[in-house]
Amino acid sequence: MLFKTKLFSRMSLEKEVATGAQYAQFGLLIAQSVVEKMGQRGFSKKQMQQLLTGPGKGRAKEIASAVVDETTHILITVWDRQQEKLSIFWKKYFNHDIDWSKLTLPEEKEGFNILEYIPNCFTEDDIYNKYVEIFGKDSVSEYYHIIHDCIKTQQTRITDNRLILHRGGQGPDAEHLGKSYNVFSKEPLHFMTPIEGIISALRYRVETGEVIRSFIGFHALNIWDDAMGMCRNVDGRFRIYRNFRDRQDSYYGPCEVVL
Numbered sequence: 001m002l003f004k005t006k007l008f009s010r011m012s013l014e015k016e017v018a019t020g021a022q023y024a025q026f027g028l029l030i031a032q033s034v035v036e037k038m039g040q041r042g043f044s045k046k047q048m049q050q051l052l053t054g055p056g057k058g059r060a061k062e063i064a065s066a067v068v069d070e071t072t073h074i075l076i077t078v079w080d081r082q083q084e085k086l087s088i089f090w091k092k093y094f095n096h097d098i099d100w101s102k103l104t105l106p107e108e109k110e111g112f113n114i115l116e117y118i119p120n121c122f123t124e125d126d127i128y129n130k131y132v133e134i135f136g137k138d139s140v141s142e143y144y145h146i147i148h149d150c151i152k153t154q155q156t157r158i159t160d161n162r163l164i165l166h167r168g169g170q171g172p173d174a175e176h177l178g179k180s181y182n183v184f185s186k187e188p189l190h191f192m193t194p195i196e197g198i199i200s201a202l203r204y205r206v207e208t209g210e211v212i213r214s215f216i217g218f219h220a221l222n223i224w225d226d227a228m229g230m231c232r233n234v235d236g237r238f239r240i241y242r243n244f245r246d247r248q249d250s251y252y253g254p255c256e257v258v259l
Helices: 020-041 045-053 056-075 078-094 124-135 194-208
Strands: 114-118 151-154 162-166 216-222 227-232 238-243 256-258
Touching: 078 114, 078 124, 078 194, 114 194, 124 194, 124 238, 162 194, 194 216, 194 227, 194 238
Parallel strands: none
Antiparallel strands: 114 162, 151 216, 162 256, 216 227, 227 238
């Protein structure tokens, strides 16, 4: 699972600094454990005096440092690492700083292990053009001249910057394979919209070097009332495409997201 406990599922991501009292309490817990363990070993007064005044005094500081390092390792969760990766990605490629204090983690759901940040200051075309900028114009196969203007309707989202969870990978969710837009759009679930899909495809290629596999359907219709989606062409190029709303193929389907 992405999060260790459900306690963190809907909390703000703002990190408050620990108090002095909390540090002191943690230190007391460590001290109590040390007393208990060392008492079980039956050290003599002379041995303890050597530890307090001799060469062992410097060694004690090394032990304390090791305890802090181990504590840090324990507290850095999978979520913390993903948060760091997202911050680096958006700063490097878009010069955009994520304000984590204003974001809320999506509800935890088994198997949804990829966290995605969706800013409200970029359009689908901004993300698509960045894909071209990073990987070259031959990395894409254009279908829409302006993607954003061709979106007629899509699944509702909040207008603020937000986070989503998804399963990740190169293609549609296994459990939704073969579902046409007419089928999955009626389900009481959330599925990737165009901007969510393009962001996930860009991050996937940046981080793995791989192009997403065909065909991932979006929860969106274009101005011609066709279903929208993304795929990898036979020549390996990334593409935003249009499809029949009732098309059902074993390799086609949507990607579910958790908001």
